[in-house]
Each structure stands twice: as C-alpha cells, then as structure tokens.
Amino acid sequence: MTDHAPPPRWAVVGNPENRRVALFSGAVRDAGQPAPRVVSWADVLREGGAVFAGDEIVRLESPGENIEVDRLLRGADDPTRVEGGARWYAAFTAAVRTLAGGRRLDDADELAVLFDKRRCHRALARAGVPVPQSPTSGGDTPVRGWDDVRALMDAHDMPRVFLKPAHGSSASGVLAVETAGGGRIRAATSVESAQDGRLHNSLRVRRLTREPEVAALVDALAPDGLHVERWWPKASLGDGAADLRVVVVAGRATHAVVRTSRTPMTNLHLGGRRGDLSAAVRAAGPAWTEALRICERAAACFPGTLCVGVDLLPAAGWRRFAVGEVNAFGDLLPGVTGLPGSGAEGLDTYAAQVAAATRRHVQHHPTRNHRAPA
Numbered sequence: 381m382t383d384h385a386p387p388p389r390w391a392v393v394g395n396p397e398n399r400r401v402a403l404f405s406g407a408v409r410d411a412g413q414p415a416p417r418v419v420s421w422a423d424v425l426r427e428g429g430a431v432f433a434g435d436e437i438v439r440l441e442s443p444g445e446n447i448e449v450d451r452l453l454r455g456a457d458d459p460t461r462v463e464g465g466a467r468w469y470a471a472f473t474a475a476v477r478t479l480a481g482g483r484r485l486d487d488a489d490e491l492a493v494l495f496d497k498r499r500c501h502r503a504l505a506r507a508g509v510p511v512p513q514s515p516t517s518g519g520d521t522p523v524r525g526w527d528d529v530r531a532l533m534d535a536h537d538m539p540r541v542f543l544k545p546a547h548g549s550s551a552s553g554v555l556a557v558e559t560a561g562g563g564r565i566r567a568a569t570s571v572e573s574a575q576d577g578r579l580h581n582s583l584r585v586r587r588l589t590r591e592p593e594v595a596a597l598v599d600a601l602a603p604d605g606l607h608v609e610r611w612w613p614k615a616s617l618g619d620g621a622a623d624l625r626v627v628v629v630a631g632r633a634t635h636a637v638v639r640t641s642r643t644p645m646t647n648l649h650l651g652g653r654r655g656d657l658s659a660a661v662r663a664a665g666p667a668w669t670e671a672l673r674i675c676e677r678a679a680a681c682f683p684g685t686l687c688v689g690v691d692l693l694p695a696a697g698w699r700r701f702a703v704g705e706v707n708a709f710g711d712l713l714p715g716v717t718g719l720p721g722s723g724a725e726g727l728d729t730y731a732a733q734v735a736a737a738t739r740r741h742v743q744h745h746p747t748r749n750h751r752a753p754a
Contacts, residue, residue: 388742390416391432391482393424394441395449400712401441407730411738421475425452429478437741438482439733440491442709443472444549462545462553462571462579465604469495469547483741485733486708487684494682494708497546497607503681510674510702512693513538513610519546523606526595533559538610542644543598546605549707552581553601556611556644557594567594568644571601585643585651611644612702615694617655617663621646623704624660624692626672627711627729628679630736633672633690634724635716663698671701672719678703686740687711687733 390408394401396418405416419430421443432438443449451457453471454464473492493499498519504511515521515532523529533541539560545553555569567588572580579600588594598606614621620640627635638655639646646652661668675690682688689710693702711729718724724732 387413388738389414389433389436391419391436391438392416392441393419393421393430393438393479395422395443395446396420398441398445399714400709403712403714403728404439404441404730404733407728407734410731411734413734413738421446421449422452424475424478425449425471429475429480431480432482434481434483436482437737438479438484438486439737440476440479440486440708444709458580460580460582462548462581462601463604465545465547465553484684485686485737487682490682490685491708494685494688494706495547496605497544497548497705498605500706501607501609504678504703504706507677507681509678509681510700511609512542512612512702512704514608516606516608519605523602523608525599525602528602529557529598529606529608532608533557536610538608540611542609542611543601544607544609545601546607550581550649551645551647553579553604554645555594555597555601558611563591565589565591565594567597569597570645571597573597573600583649585645609704612693612704613696615663615696615698617660620653620655622655622660622694624671624694625707625710625713626675626690626692627687627713627732628675628690629687629724629729629732630740631676631679632722632724633675634718634722634727634732635711635713635729636672636719637713637716660694660698664694665698667699667701674701674703678706682706686737687729 409415424430450459454468456464476488493503498516501514502518515536540558543555555567557567559565568585570582570585572582617640620642622640623646625637626633638657638660639652640655641652678690679688689707691704693704713729718727
C-alpha cells in the first residue's frame, strides 16, 4: 500500500467455521490489515444474495464441508452422497451471481466454466494448453450411460479412460477404467453403492472386475453429467505414480506439491501421499520450467480469477505434461511456502493472495480520498 492509502476492507464468502476461512483471515491480519467481514454461504443461499461495498475486496471460499450448505445446494442431507452434482452446480453458480458489488477476486462466468470439467477442458484445449484427449470436451456429446462410454472408448481407440462427474471434486464419483481383450475390465473408484441403491464416497479405493457392476455404476452417475478422458500415463516417483498441484496466483506459479499413490487416484484422503518436490524437480530437469509455464497458461484462461490450483500430470519420463483439471478452490496447502523465483518466497498460498490482491486493488486503484504524490 502507498503511504496515504487507507487499509483495504476485505470480505470473505465462506463457511465461517471452516479452516479455509480461518487461514485466509489470518493471512489478512498478518499483513497488518483489518480482519475480513465473513458472509456465510448459508445466509447467501437462504437470503438470496449479499451486497458488498464498492471498496471491499471480496473473496469466495469453497462452500464445502458444511452439511446445511450442502443440503441447500445438493438437496441431500448426507455429505457422503455422490449424486446431485448437476443440482449443486446450478444452485452454486446461481448463488455466485446473487453477490453484488465489491472488488471481486473470482469471476462468476469463469467459475461456471471451472466447475464444469467438460467446458474447462474445451477452454484449455482451445488455448493450446496440453490436456488428455477427451471426446466429451465442451459438453456437446451426450453420455447417457455405460453403453455411450463403451461406444466412445471404441470410436476413439481409448482402452483406458478416466470417467469424471462433470461437476465433481475431490475425486468424488471418479472411475479409472481399463479394458483388455476377451472382455476383461477393471475399474478403480472410491464410490460405494448402498443397499438402497444410493451412491456414497468412501475413504478407500476399491477395484471392480465385472462389467455389469461397472455398467450399473456408470449408469447411476450419468444423469449428473460425465466427462470422459484418455488415461494419461503418469510418471512415477518413489513407489507410486505422481502428479502435482500447482497454485497460480495473479498469473504466476507460486506454490506446488507432489502427490503420489499406488492407485490411479492421488488424492490425500484416498491414501495418496505427499511426495518430494525437490525429487520431482530433479526428475523433470530442464522441463520443470515448461511445466510451470503450462500451469500459468492454464490459469491465463481465467484472467478474472486471482488464484487457481492446477492439477498437472507428468508423463512417464518427466518430459511432457498435461493439465488434468483447474480448481477454483485449489489453494488449501497449509504450511507450503512459495517456489524459488516465484515472488512468493516465504509466503503461504493465502499470504501470497493477500499481497497480490492488495497490489491489484489498492495500490493500482486508490480510493477517491487518496491523494496521489506530486
């Protein structure tokens, strides 16, 4: 901030009890700025919106991990339920558009793309960002069930695919499917079917080896929308396959973690482990710089959103990379500080965003009471 600029006013839309809100609020206070005004998602959804002052810097936090908010968005009382993604998406994007005023760190139109894997894939592909091949890119190809998936796999010579709910997160509802000669099939997923037929996320990855079982699961997931991608052959690190979550703040790749797993899903809550980032950088060698550039190019597809988390997939050999997903709320990396040369050295993801937003919305846009230096 300049010497004469008043401290910025912050507002956060989130679940007040959530650690994301606490971590970001702490970063604001640590920067010597007044604590943010917290607006709950529950209030936004019940009251039909919220209004912010013209000088408030407004950050949106994830609406997840709150049973009441999930019920309002998804229409289900059990947070482990997989179904309801399409309803969640419609309700969440509509709620974002009820927020008025303020200096926004998240663009409503871009969020609508980020939370639809099919539309996000098309945006990345059109920008020349390397992504796994997908016959459902853009969302124009209907996937009504397993028969459609099988037909797409055959038509595009894709014996190994990832099936992803279009509006899912945290590997909810994802299946990694492999087919082979003789009608053999194998799928890995964290989805379990209850006796009443409802689908639930579990904390373990299980294997399916019977096509009728895979077909029944895909048929149950399809009404919420499915995205089909060619299975990217990931690089290995240590004793498992590896990918990276790279956080991009204000256009720069600032933070990264490696995730490894012996299953196709590297999510930490499904048994994935934090890998050695320095080992990944050594494995990539000169290609590491290009890896970070790819993440920045992916983030550039969403210029109105200050921060995204990019899931970067290294190919075997660590010389080629593809972007698996871009996450609007992908910055929850507690204790991880900025990459060398990123401009965020010594800062966690939240502190880096506070600094970037302050530069963007305060130093470059002083209030009317601010007197510019002569």
